[in-house]
Amino acid sequence: MLKLQSVMTYYGRIMALRGISLHVDPGEIVAIVGPNGAGKTTALNTISGVLAPKSGRIVFDGKDVAGKPTDSLVDMGLVQVPEGRQLFAGMSVYENLMLGAYRRSSADKKTRLRDDLDRIYQIFPILKERQKQSAGTLSGGEQQMLAIGRALMARPRMLLLDEPSMGLAPLVVKEIFKVIADLRKERKTTVLVVEQNVKAALTVAKRAYVLETGRVVMEGASSELSKNPEIQRAYLGKGYKHMVE
Amino acid sequence: MEQFNQLLVTGISNGCIYAIVAIGFSIIYAGTQVINFAQGEFVMIGAMVAAALLAKVSLLVAFPVAILAGCLVGAILGLCVLVPLKRAAVVSLVIMTVGASILIRGLAQLFWGEEGKNVPYFTGVSVNEDHTFHIAGAIVGAQQIWVVGITILLVIATHCFFKYTLTGRAMRACALNPTGARLVGINVHKMIILSFVMAAGLGSIAGVTVAAGIYARCTMGAALGLKGFCAAVLGGLGSYGGGIVAGILLGVVEALIVLVIPSMSDYRDAVAFVILLLVLLLKPEGILSRKKAVA
Ligand SMILES: Nc1ncnc2c1ncn2[C@@H]1O[C@H](COP(=O)(O)OP(=O)(O)OP(=O)(O)O)[C@@H](O)[C@H]1O
Ligand SMILES: [Mg+2]
Numbered sequence: 001m002l003k004l005q006s007v008m009t010y011y012g013r014i015m016a017l018r019g020i021s022l023h024v025d026p027g028e029i030v031a032i033v034g035p036n037g038a039g040k041t042t043a044l045n046t047i048s049g050v051l052a053p054k055s056g057r058i059v060f061d062g063k064d065v066a067g068k069p070t071d072s073l074v075d076m077g078l079v080q081v082p083e084g085r086q087l088f089a090g091m092s093v094y095e096n097l098m099l100g101a102y103r104r105s106s107a108d109k110k111t112r113l114r115d116d117l118d119r120i121y122q123i124f125p126i127l128k129e130r131q132k133q134s135a136g137t138l139s140g141g142e143q144q145m146l147a148i149g150r151a152l153m154a155r156p157r158m159l160l161l162d163e164p165s166m167g168l169a170p171l172v173v174k175e176i177f178k179v180i181a182d183l184r185k186e187r188k189t190t191v192l193v194v195e196q197n198v199k200a201a202l203t204v205a206k207r208a209y210v211l212e213t214g215r216v217v218m219e220g221a222s223s224e225l226s227k228n229p230e231i232q233r234a235y236l237g238k239g240y241k242h243m244v245e
Numbered sequence: 246m247e248q249f250n251q252l253l254v255t256g257i258s259n260g261c262i263y264a265i266v267a268i269g270f271s272i273i274y275a276g277t278q279v280i281n282f283a284q285g286e287f288v289m290i291g292a293m294v295a296a297a298l299l300a301k302v303s304l305l306v307a308f309p310v311a312i313l314a315g316c317l318v319g320a321i322l323g324l325c326v327l328v329p330l331k332r333a334a335v336v337s338l339v340i341m342t343v344g345a346s347i348l349i350r351g352l353a354q355l356f357w358g359e360e361g362k363n364v365p366y367f368t369g370v371s372v373n374e375d376h377t378f379h380i381a382g383a384i385v386g387a388q389q390i391w392v393v394g395i396t397i398l399l400v401i402a403t404h405c406f407f408k409y410t411l412t413g414r415a416m417r418a419c420a421l422n423p424t425g426a427r428l429v430g431i432n433v434h435k436m437i438i439l440s441f442v443m444a445a446g447l448g449s450i451a452g453v454t455v456a457a458g459i460y461a462r463c464t465m466g467a468a469l470g471l472k473g474f475c476a477a478v479l480g481g482l483g484s485y486g487g488g489i490v491a492g493i494l495l496g497v498v499e500a501l502i503v504l505v506i507p508s509m510s511d512y513r514d515a516v517a518f519v520i521l522l523l524v525l526l527l528k529p530e531g532i533l534s535r536k537k538a539v540a
Contacts, residue, residue, distance in 0.1 A: 074430035086425030088418045103430035
């Protein structure tokens with residue numbers, strides 16, 4: 001579904017991605033983990049067309065999409081839920097969701113928009129309760145739900161999620177990750193998720209890549225990675241064994 | 246009392262024009278943080294194009310063509326601002342709009358000359374005589390009713406556009422969070438051009454309306470642009486509602502000031518700037534806004 005080959009991205013003269021390769025198969029949930037400043041957000045932004053890679057190939061659905069503008073990638077069904085959510089804070093929950101469907105053709109919208117909205121309200125009932133409220137007044141968890149809901153309104157076939165658990169209480173994290181797992185099951189939505197919460201990420205994802213200073217330093221099945229002593233020490237902490245039920 | 250009412254009528258109809266110009270300032274500011282000092286020239290283009298055309302065709306043709314001409318100038322200016330938008334500081338862009346306004350005015354003077362052009366009243370008895378009505382002891386010209394009516398229509402239309410249409414929402418989204426807007430697939434550059442086109446369209450409508458019954462001149466834009474700017478700042482830049490209220494208030498205060506200080510009648514135009522300076526000193530975020538707001 002998605003394949004990156006030796007992708008390099010720069011900020012001016014600073015190299016943030018030093019040639020990363022990864023792939024995500026259709027219907028798969030894959031995680032990218034790594035320390036602050038590793039280049040995780042840069043990787044997602046390069047895939048979604050916010051940044052243009054200096055070299056390398058990005059293939060989505062069999063087409064080379066490196067350097068393509070974000071709007072055409074949204075049209076192809078690749079939608080990003082960004083770091084920091086990037087909601088439209090002065091607008092209502094409803095308006096935020098409607099803008100998620102911005103790129104959908106008007107014919108498609110008329111017939112299915114209402115249904116899609118209802119389905120998002122089913123997934124996140126709290127958003128329905130708050131639909132007239134300004135997005136800026138929502139709690140952190142509700143904002144993350146809205147960011148995901150907004151992306152879902154575009155009917156994505158693949159979601160890029162950037163640190164969905166950031167700043168959220170453990171229960172809310174659990175809920176969000178359950179939604180991600182359900183999306184894969186029910187809609188076959190492919191997911192590439194960036195996480196600092198490695199434990200949660202490895203639970204939901206089948207495979208993962210470890211990114212450090214712009215390079216993929218490790219990759220493999222989540223079950224293997226979570227047993228890896230290096231990963232346990234660096235990302236899962238001492239209490240890890242203790243926390244696993 | 247009658248004099249008060251008469252001045253109030255004048256004040257409100259002048260203020261409406263300031264209000265429309267102020268909306269234009271706010272639309273562009275919200276999308277780009279740029280204060281477009283060429284806003285007044287949109288007013289002039291509307292008035293001049295209509296005046297030139299009215300020599301040959303009726304108002305029903307001249308008015309829409311004048312609006313289109315204004316929109317075209319707006320689109321060109323939008324493109325010019327867009328090219329350096331990412332690299333240049335906002336201040337440079339603002340100065341660029343000052344340059345653009347001088348250029349537009351200069352070109353208009355080359356093309357149309359210095360002479361004022363007569364624009365007839367929309368529904369007058371003759372070119373130089375308007376229909377009048379007596380309301381509460383004041384004489385109200387039909388053109389003043391047109392001004393107020395058109396302003397009300399434009400305010401409602403603008404409000405509905407930003408509130409209920411997808412494109413309007415997308416423009417607000419770009420102003421609130423350009424990154425988020427881009428990620429849902431909104432072409433932010435297109436929206437910026439559109440904001441210039443809208444501001445120019447509104448400005449040229451104001452231009453045709455205000456010029457009717459008086460002369461349209463190539464130099465008329467500067468003063469109206471600055472008054473509109475005062476209104477936009479007083480209302481809190483980026484806040485449409487604030488700008489509208491401030492525009493009308495400004496027109497009314499300007500008209501009524503002669504009741505308080507009769508000798509001010511020759512310096513009426515200074516009123517706006519004195520108020521603006523005081524506000525900028527005491528409450529720089531505008532009198533009518535609690536915070537920087539959009540729509
Ligand atoms: N706009 C920018 N300009 C210059 N350098 C940047 C910019 N954004 C990120 N960087 C640099 O690129 C590198 C990768 O940043 P990136 O945001 O992708 O990291 P990350 O893995 O997402 O980190 P975090 O976990 O903190 O979100 C960092 O060294 C960062 O300082
Ligand atoms: Mg990041």
